[in-house]
Structures are given as C-alpha cells and as structure tokens.
Amino acid sequence: MKRLAFYFDSASCSGCKTCHMACKDKNDLGPGQVWRRVYEVTGGGWKKQGTTWQQDVFAYNLSMSCNHCEDPICAKNCPTHALFKREDGIVQIDQNLCIGCKYCSWVCPYGAPQFNPEKGVMGKCDFCADYIDQGKNPGCVDSCPMRALDFGDHQALLDKYGPSDHIYPLPDPSITEPSICIKAHPNAANSNPRVSNIEEVKIV
C-alpha cells in the first residue's frame, strides 16, 4: 500500500500563508474552515550571562494540515465509516455518510477534521485527491513560493530529505503515526515556545 505524505521545510517557510489561502480557495472554505494552517511559533527572552544580559528570542513557522496518518485515530473512531483510508494512504471523508457528531475533531491531535456548520458535516484536507487522481500536485504544494512544501510517498520523502524532525507544537507521533516529514527550523529546539497566532489558527 502506498503512503502519500507531505514534506514541510520549516527552515524555508516565511509564514506568508499562501498555502493556507490556496487551500481555502481550492476547497471553497468559509470563515472558520482552515484545513491548512500556518502556526507562528515564538519564544525566548532575556537571559543573564555573567554581568551581561543576552536575548535568545526566536520564531519559526509550521504549516500543518491533515497528516493522513498511518493509524488514523479519526477513521478508527468514526461511527459511520465516513472517514476512510484510500489505497494510496489518503484519509478521506464521505460527507454523505457523516452524521456531524464531531468525534473525529475531538480526537485528532492535528485539528484536521473540522465541522462545517453550513453543511452540518465534517470536512478535512483530502490531499487534493481529485488533483492527485489527475496526476497533479496538491494546491498548497504548488502555491508555496518558498518551495517549503512537497509531497510524495512517505519513504521516498524520508530518503530524499532525511529523517523527520519532531517540533513544537506537534504531538507525540507514536499516537497516530502521521505521514509527514519535517525539516526543523534551527530555532525549533529553543525553550519556551508558544503559538503566537492562536486566534488565527484556532479551530471553531
């Protein structure tokens, strides 16, 4: 079975949010629907070193959508089978089956399934499956001016870019085995990171 995955280079991302807007545009998403979001992570401060004060202020971005997990907790717990995994590893939702119980959005640690109040059902990133089926790239990948996003088979991405880094604010990958390969920003290891644009990326 193929395992399609996203690659994200946090060191290259400028935080322009073009991927975010391309996703909204392609999927015709209204306010509050953010299938791909850019988290602005900031932290650091002043530290006393000897008789002087030095700052270690840092910032980096994290573009995140559904990670089409190998062990998708959303699909496993969906009572109607509306969420399912395709042969190529894409976790998709059949809105005709969805009852809008929102349980998938409760349990997904990546905030991927989101409730659409107009339709009364859940929606989520489907890797632009229609584009994939036509041999095209996902909208977010093609829109990135920094080429910080890529996609492909998970193993092929690991071979190409090296092992994936685990950065804040991502959860422990052992929970769902996300199909994501991340190149961390050099500052990602710094202390006291916080998401500074929480209002922008908060899922309602």
Next chain:
Amino acid sequence: MSNRDWSLVWFTTLAQWSVGIILWFTLPALLADDLSQVLVTGLSVRNPVLLALIYMGIGTISSLLHLGNPANAPRALNNLACSWLSREILAIGVFSVSLVLILIVGWITGHTEYSKYLVLLSSFSGLALLWMMIRIYVMPTIPAWNSWYTPVSFVSTALSLGLLTLLSLHASGFVNTSDQITGYFWVVLIVILLIEIISGFAHQSSLLKMDTGMDELVFDRGTFHQVFLLRMTILILACLAATVLVFKPDLLPGNDSSLWVLLLFASVIVQELMGRLLFYSSYFRVGV
C-alpha cells in the same frame, strides 16, 4: 463549550441515570429472587422500567441535537468493529428494546418466567452501555478525559442517581423495601458521595498540573473554578445531609423525612449535571 455540548451533558447523565435505576432495582431483586418490585405494570412512578425508559428516551433525543446531520444517525452502527461510538449506539438499542419488551410483556400477558431473562438482558446491556460510554471518552489525545476519573465519575453518576431514585420512591411509599436493606442502601449512597468528593478534588488537582496551551481554558480561576467549588459544596452538603438522615434523623426539622430525601435527591441531580458540565468544559487535546 458550545451549546450543542449541553445535549451531551443531558444525554450522558440521563443515560447513566437510566442504567443506574435498572441496576439498583434489579440486581438486589435478582439476588433475592423476587422481581415483584421491578416487574410493575402500568403507567406509574412505581414502575422502574418505565422510569428508566423515559430517561433513556429523553437522553437519546437530546443526543440527536448534538449531531450536525441527524438524518444520517442510523448509519452510526456502521463501524461496530472499531468505533466505541457505534458500539454505544448498539448498547443503547439493546438496552432500550429490552426495557420496552419488559413493559410489553407485562402489559399484554402479565409477567412470566421470561420476564426474568429480559431483566437480566437489560442489566447486562446497561452495564455494557456504561462501559462503552467510558471508552468513548478515555482517549490518549484528550488528557483531561484520559484518566481514572472518567470511569469513576460515570459509574458514580449511574450508581448515585439510580440509588437515590430507589430511596426516594421508598421514602415516598411507592416502593416496599425492608428497613434493614434500605439502611444498607443509605450507607452505600454515603460511600458513593464520599468517593465523588474525594475523586472530584483529586481530579481537579491533576487538572491544575496540565498545560492546556489555551489562555481561555484555566482550571484554577474563572467560571470553571467557581462551578467546581459550587458543585463540591453541594456534594459535601448532600453527603452530610444523607449521613444525618441515616444516623440522626431527629436533628432534621419537621416530621416528614421524605421531603428531605427529595431535597437531597434534587441536590445530587444538580451537582451531577454540574459535574458533567465541568467534564465537557475541561476538554482540550494534545497537539495543534
């Protein structure tokens, strides 16, 4: 917490109450091999099966209000292999149908030997429902729910409300139970309320150690903390009142203890609803 989550507060509380009624009425009756208090016919508050069915029915209707697309609700049985939600719906169905069958059999033919098996079915399906409700909420991605407190609070809701229903009906003269057994039941109720008090404080203490990552979700101040304190105050007062009712009833003003039992019942219902409201309000998940 959104308005739609209120429907889950009502659903889980009423469903657990319903299971609690069946357990407290049937298990002692089955042990004594005397189901006369359970297999009551007619539209009466004496009929515990009817009471349980009404609570379950209201709870189920309330749960539908939580859905964005209730028309698809029958599809919720599609994933019995993996989803605890699907299994919960199945357990609700089996539990409710067993209650309906008990009522129909009693109404048409009068209760027969078969009614005993239906009572057993309702008890076991009720226990299964309780277990499945617990499993739905114990999720590794939701730290506040992925704890020992979830099963303790769900089971204690079922046991306290079910037992208080029995004791209130006894105090009002609708149910005949021996004074000795009723005395034991009161002691059990006090123990359940004590467990709720201790577990409530212990869980609050564990919540305070969690980093929710959200400024608006704090457990040590604001509305959450105020509701928690109010709930605990009601719970402690209810526990004290139950203790006085059992061991020093003379201390209570008035001659009618049934009024005090009903007041105690009402206060326990209120604190259970507050506890469930706090449970849903404590939701936050790991990750982004």
